[in-house]
Amino acid sequence: MAVHEHPHRSSGFRLPIFRRHRTAPASESAVSARSDTHTARAYVFASLRLLTGFVFLWAxxxxxxxLGYATRSGNAWIDGGSPTKGFLGGVAAGPMESTFHSWAGDAWADWLFMLGLLGIGIALVAGVALRxxxxxxxxxxxxxxxxxxxxARHLSDGSPSMSTNPFAEYHLVYAIxxxxxxVASAGDTLGLGKAWAKLPLVRRSRWLR
Known part of the structure; x- marks a missing residue:
C-alpha cells in the first residue's frame, strides 16, 4: 500500500491519500506455474525422445x-556380415531358443531388424509416427x-550373458x-509432431500419430 500526499487548500497541510497497489490474483499465479511445469515437462520428454532416437540410429x-563399437570393422552388414546371426545364434535358453536359432542369419531377419532400427530411430528424432x-x-x-x-546366466559358449537383472532388463526399459x-506426444516439442498430425492421411488414421 502506497501513501501519497494531497495538498489541502484551506489549511495548507497535505492529507495522506492511501492507494492500494494491484497484485496478481492467485489464480493467475497458479496458471503461470502450471504453464511453466508443462513447458519443462515437454522439453524433458523431447530430450528423452531425441536421445532414444539416437540410440536406435547409432545401432x-x-x-x-x-564403426568399431558393437560391430567390428569387416563384420559390418555392408561387408556381408549378419546383424542377427551372432545375437540370435547365441541364445542359450528360453521358450524361443530353437526359433531364434532358425532365424539367425536369415536375410529376412536381418532386413527386418535393420529397417526396424532405422525406422524407429528416424521417427523418434523427427518426432513423427510415435505411436x-x-x-x-x-x-x-x-x-x-x-x-x-x-x-539364463551364460551363453552357449560359456561367456556371461548381457542380462544382469531377472526382470528389469534394459530392453524392457526401452519399450516403456x-x-x-x-502417450506424451513428445514429438510436438523440438520435433515435427504438430505438422505431421495435420497431414490428411494422419488425420484420417490416428494410429499413425
Missing part, C-alpha cells in the same frame, strides 16, 4: 558400417528380451520409454 549405423514407432519398438525390444531370457513418448 543401425554401427551394424551397417562397422507406430512405440508398437514396432515394443515388439522388437520384447523379442530381444526373450532372446536374453532372464534365467517408447510407450511413454507416444
Amino acid at each position: 543401425f549405423l554401427d551394424k551397417t558400417f562397422g 507406430f514407432a512405440a508398437v514396432a519398438g515394443t515388439v522388437m525390444m520384447t523379442l530381444m528380451w526373450v532372446a536374453e531370457w532372464p534365467p 520409454v517408447l510407450i511413454a513418448l507416444a
